[in-house]
Amino acid sequence: MSSCSLFIDKNKDKNDVDQNNQDINSESDSGTIKSKENLTGSDSASSVLRVYWQEREDYNPLNTFDASGRAAYQLMHRSIFKINKSNVLTMDLARSASYIPDKNLYHIELIPGITFSDGTLLTANDCAASILQYKTNLMKYIDEEKSITVNPENEQESEQESTENSEYKTDNSLSEIMQKYPDLLPSNNNLLTDKTDSLLNSGILNNEFRLLSLIDEVEVIDEQIIEISLLDPNDDSEEKTTVDDNEQLSENDENLIDTNENLEDTNEIIDENSGETADAADNETTEDSIYYATDPGVLFALTMPIIPENLAASTNLPTITSANYSIESNDKGNIFLSATDSNFSLQKIQLIPYGDIKSAMTDLIGNKLDLIYLNEHNYNLFSKQNNVNIFSFPGQRYFYLSFGNGETVNIPEIRNAVINVWDVRDDLTSSLTEDQSSNQLPLQYNDQAISIFNLFEQQSDSLDVQTVHEFNSREIELKVLVPDRTLERNWGYDLREKLIGVNIKLELEYIDPDFYQISLEQGDYDLAFNSVDIPYPMSIFDAFKLINPSVMENLTESELQLFQEMNSYFYSVERQIDPKILNEKNKTYRDFINQKFSELDILGIGFAPVGILLSNNIEGSSESHLAEPYSGLEDLWVWQ
Incomplete structure (x- = not known):
């Protein structure tokens, strides 16, 4: 399961976000947006990394459950916690965090002074709103996926219609793909309509929801402190029963609940500056006040992007950001990002939306796209081909x-x-x-x-x-x-x-x-x-x-x-x-x-x-805009 990322940052007026960020008129974009056809030259290719991301109607980072969207939004927005390359949960916005067993809650303090790209302070209110909105959206998404599983015919019809609308390439394009990837189309026709990362690994999403469903209340103490109260695991109320039914808790939940009355409770307090874990005094409260034998791990689900409180429910692209890249321009999902630090080796990123893998593969072969994320299935299809540049890492x-x-x-x-x-x-x-x-x-x-x-x-x-x-x-x-x-x-x-x-x-x-x-x-x-x-x-x-x-x-x-x-x-x-x-x-x-x-x-x-399929012009190029040449790419495209 890890997190990942880095992606946007632009100083936009807070009041103009919802009105102007989704569709920017052609006059204002004409000097900034480059068409895909204009990005084929070596000069542009060396200055802008052209990245596949899934076509979408909802641009809310808190309602995004595909791998490419998650990676992109984490370049734009920071999170309370993140998971690093060593698969270790680390603090991002958080300065300290502790689980208090006798109160059955988490106490989280934020790093003071962090601001959004428009200069406003990032506060506990933004964190609380993002947590609750993400939990609501995830529940809805999982319910919808269940209904699709039960009634797959409707989904197939919808996918077929979407594919027909997105097929803008000619038969010659298909012939070119078949020449370079001979085993792709004949034996895997489903890939013609496959959105390579349309769904994050279901285990990840279900596990996130299992943990978030333990939350009873998120309380803002002040601008830098939130407390997250958990449901009583021994409470058989209708609310908890409903939550359990919706999330289909995995069998491994049992170990989270205290089944040994003699276990000694500890309160782990993690401080960013010292990096040390201190054990609290032995819990001397009565057995009735003990909820979980150990920290139930809810912090692992607090890796969602944190966006301004007033944008949490919007479907538009939030141009107010907090991470390493800002939004330079947006044309119906074709988004240009600029690094906020001039020392970054990768200064420009273009997110190019695609409705299916066939269209993206055609552009990759035509040197109009630099990389595509490949899940376990698609990675195996492409990795055996000659002259294919692939950067691989473990999947889920x-x-x-x-x-x-x-x-x-x-x-x-x-x-x-x-x-x-x-x-x-x-x-x-x-x-x-x-x-x-x-x-x-x-x-x-x-x-x-x-x-x-x-x-x-x-x-x-x-x-x-x-x-x-x-x-x-x-x-x-x-x-x-x-x-x-x-x-x-x-x-x-x-x-x-x-x-x-x-x-x-x-x-x-x-x-x-x-x-x-x-x-x-x-x-x-x-x-x-x-x-x-x-x-x-x-x-x-x-x-x-x-x-x-x-x-x-x-x-x-x-x-x-x-x-x-x-x-x-x-x-x-x-x-x-x-x-x-x-x-x-x-x-x-x-x-x-x-x-x-x-x-x-x-x-x-x-x-x-799993991995990243790269265009041939990246590897070994003296003009490569990638350091070494793939360094850090997994950070953009892994969500664990």
């Missing part, structure tokens, strides 16, 4: 192989041998995920916990000699279920080729994705590809529970203590941990994590890559 979808009821794989010595091969041959997984995962754990390679706990140390050194001998003396054939999608098809083929070397033959059976879950439940296989959307960043134990809800049940007293300590660490701001505790318990933590992972009874693969 974790893949693994699960064991079925097949006769062969359930022979104990064969099962153990397969697990042994999988543990030792780390090239099996790295070749699939393109090194986005350093081992099998559902923990991204850039997570700070890796370096702290050494979680990605190799656990096995070599194949057991007897195992290799048995494999060479007889052929082992395993039936593997593969969803008939490009990503898993390619992975299945790669695994089959690599395992032939140890005399394991994979019989791949491709299943229509619509019927894949049924095939999994029937269990007539040895191994099967599986995946789960992890709203990263999250505690690794909560990730385990998404894969197998029962794995964290029935913990011993010592295991429960380790579980609480580790969860508190994973969900803390700035992820501070006492070096003394780390030194004393490092091996204990690591062993506990590896033990629980082994109980999942899976062969972990890792996170499928």
Whole structure:
């Protein structure tokens, strides 16, 4: 799950925002706006980064749930908290934050003196309004997505109509795409109408809403302080029941509620200047006043853009901004951004709206666009092509192989041998995920916990000699279920080729994705590809529970203590941990994590890559407007 970003900033009159920011007349824009056709020259290409973003009717950052929109708006607007490249929650507008268990609320103090681009002070009122409006919009959005899932016909008709309206390219354009990407159109016709990032990973949105739904009230104490009161988890009121029904809470919510009356509550206070975490005195209140055993993690959902209070409900583009880029001009969603700091290597960004991926791909090939964000599905389609410039990083979808009821794989010595091969041959997984995962754990390679706990140390050194001998003396054939999608098809083929070397033959059976879950439940296989959307960043134990809800049940007293300590660490701001505790318990933590992972009874693969597809004129160009040449691009296009 992380956040990300940087994007806008322009000094506009506050009173003119709603009237003038959506459509700027041609006279005022004629000296500023350049058409896409005029951006093909090398001079313009080196000065303006031309970026795909999804076509939209509502320009409110608090009502934006696509990846390109989220990234763009974070360039324009700051947030209370953000998630950095190490998947650690850090403070942005906040100076300090604390969870007070006996009062069941968060106390958040803002950095004083921060202003919007029009010079007005950014206050707690703006933060409170943005939080509540985002929560309302997210609830509505999730409800609409549910209704579309129930009645997909209406959505298909709407998408088809939108596609027909947006197809402004000729058949020659399609021919050019097919020449450069031969496997794109014939086997993936759905991509003609696919909005590459029309929906953020549903796990991320559901997790955000799960956390926001814990909020009962946001109270403004003064200009720099807000307090967020949470619902009583033991309250079975109609309001809370309705919230639970709407959000479809994931199974991992259970660990947030206090189930151990003897647990000691602590109040973690994070200070920006010291970066240290201080433990409050032991909670001496009665058991009745205890709500959550630990901080329930609501701060991880407070990464939405903060905009002026009076603009929170508007559908227009808010030109009053607070981050690193200002709005230079806007022509019906074709937006030019200018850096607020002359030292930025990337001074100009143009957001070009597209209704579908086909149109954007045509412009990328025609040198009228510099980059497109690719989700897991589209990344796999384009990454195999020659002369394609792609910058990759881990997505939100974790893949693994699960064991079925097949006769062969359930022979104990064969099962153990397969697990042994999988543990030792780390090239099996790295070749699939393109090194986005350093081992099998559902923990991204850039997570700070890796370096702290050494979680990605190799656990096995070599194949057991007897195992290799048995494999060479007889052929082992395993039936593997593969969803008939490009990503898993390619992975299945790669695994089959690599395992032939140890005399394991994979019989791949491709299943229509619509019927894949049924095939999994029937269990007539040895191994099967599986995946789960992890709203990263999250505690690794909560990730385990998404894969197998029962794995964290029935913990011993010592295991429960380790579980609480580790969860508190994973969900803390700035992820501070006492070096003394780390030194004393490092091996204990690591062993506990590896033990629980082994109980999942899976062969972990890792996170499928996502990335940015770049035009050929960017890489290796002496006039490149990108430093090194891709540095920082993931900040623009990752939302976790």
